[in-house]
Each structure stands twice: as structure tokens, then as C-alpha cells.
Amino acid sequence: xxxxxxxxxxxxxxxxxxxxxKRYNKEVLGIKYKKKNIYDILSMSVEDxxxxxxxxxNVYDRIKTLEDVGLGxxxxxxxxxxxxxxxxxxxxxxxxxxxxxxxKTVYLLDEPTVGLHYEDVRxxxxxxxxxxxxxxxxxxxxxxxxxxxxxDYIVDVGPEGGDGGGKVVCSxxxxxxxxxxxxxxxxxxxxxxKKEKNI
Ligand SMILES: [Zn+2]
Numbered sequence: 001x002x003x004x005x006x007x008x009x010x011x012x013x014x015x016x017x018x019x020x021x022k023r024y025n026k027e028v029l030g031i032k033y034k035k036k037n038i039y040d041i042l043s044m045s046v047e048d049x050x051x052x053x054x055x056x057x058n059v060y061d062r063i064k065t066l067e068d069v070g071l072g073x074x075x076x077x078x079x080x081x082x083x084x085x086x087x088x089x090x091x092x093x094x095x096x097x098x099x100x101x102x103x104k105t106v107y108l109l110d111e112p113t114v115g116l117h118y119e120d121v122r123x124x125x126x127x128x129x130x131x132x133x134x135x136x137x138x139x140x141x142x143x144x145x146x147x148x149x150x151x152d153y154i155v156d157v158g159p160e161g162g163d164g165g166g167k168v169v170c171s172x173x174x175x176x177x178x179x180x181x182x183x184x185x186x187x188x189x190x191x192x193x194k195k196e197k198n199i
Pocket of ligand 1: 001016017018019020021022023024
């Protein structure tokens with residue numbers, strides 16, 4: 001893409017005329033693996049790429065972690081500037097997971113579940129637990145109840161949102177928070193815990 005600066009207007013991106021947006025010259029595009037060239041591969045979704053590269057561990061391990069953090073739908077060549085904040089955080093988490101020797105690190109995440117579907121939230125919780133299992137600490141700022149109730153320790157900030165908030169209402173394990181009558185979060189945890197017991 002070529003950026004065209006427009007005065008007083010947002011920059012406009014036009015497809016490069018020379019390569020027609022394929023990023024590489026003819027010689028490079030002529031090189032193929034399993035009938036696909038680099039342009040075909042960069043246009044592939046992570047989900048498809050995981051199947052395509054299943055026999056090449058070096059590539060597979062890396063893209064599998066992207067799928068594991070719920071990014072199976074992005075394409076390999078997607079420019080990082082077009083990722084949402086939540087997606088960018090998940091890309092970062094996936095590269096941390098790939099560095100297999102991470103330990104004793106504190107991860108601070110700001111609402112990583114924004115825009116995630118239920119199933120992907122479940123995957124994300126699994127991954128955060130993996131980081132914790134490797135002796136890391138994960139601090140998450142969240143409204144998502146599934147993340148909150150899966151935590152080892154909760155600090156409930158409130159009691160209300162915006163101007164009515166900013167105070168520590170209570171802190172403790174999900175079970176302890178559920179017992180606290182002042183805590184809105186507590187009420188929701190109690191409800192979810194009850195529901196889960198009925199199932
Ligand atoms: Zn070009």
C-alpha cells in the first residue's frame with residue numbers, strides 16, 4: 001500500500017501499482033511451497049495456516065499460539081496497525097507463550113476480552129492459567145464475569161462506575177467476594193456460582 005498524505009484529511013492508502021499489493025516481485029512470487037507463494041500464504045487466515053504448516057514445527061508452533069489466543073480469523077499478513085487494542089494484546093500474549101522459558105514475570109492486561117466471543121474468552125482464560133502455571137503473575141483489569149470469577153484473587157474497585165467509583169470495595173477470593181453484600185461484583189459472582197452448581 002502507498003500512503004498518500006492529504007492535508008486536513010486522514011491519510012489515504014492506495015494499492016501499489018508496481019506489485020498490485022502483493023508486496024514482492026515476480027521472482028520471489030515464483031517460489032512456491034505446496035503450490036502457494038508468499039502472497040497466498042500472507043493472505044491465509046491463521047486457522048488455515050495452522051493446517052497448512054502442520055508438518056513444519058518451527059512455523060506451526062508459532063501460529064498455533066496465535067490460534068490459541070483466539071486470533072484464528074486474522075490473516076498472516078494483516079498489518080499490525082489494523083489490529084484492535086484487544087487483538088494487539090493477544091498477539092503479545094501469544095509471543096510470550098511461544099517464549100517457552102518465561103517465568104516470574106508480571107503481565108498487566110487492560111480488558112483483553114473486548115470483542116471476544118464466549119468460546120474465545122474460555123480459550124483466553126486457559127492461556128492466562130498457563131502463564132500462571134509457569135510461575136508468572138497476571139493482573140487483568142476486567143468487567144467480564146468469566147475472567148473475574150476464574151481469578152485466584154479479586155480486587156473489587158467501585159462501588160459504582162465513573163465518578164461513583166475509585167474505591168477498593170473489597171478484595172479476596174471469588175468465594176469471599178460473593179459473600180460481600182456491598183459489592184456489585186460479589187452479587188454477580190454469587191449468581192454465576194449458583195448457576196454452575198445447578199448444572
Ligand atoms: Zn508494491
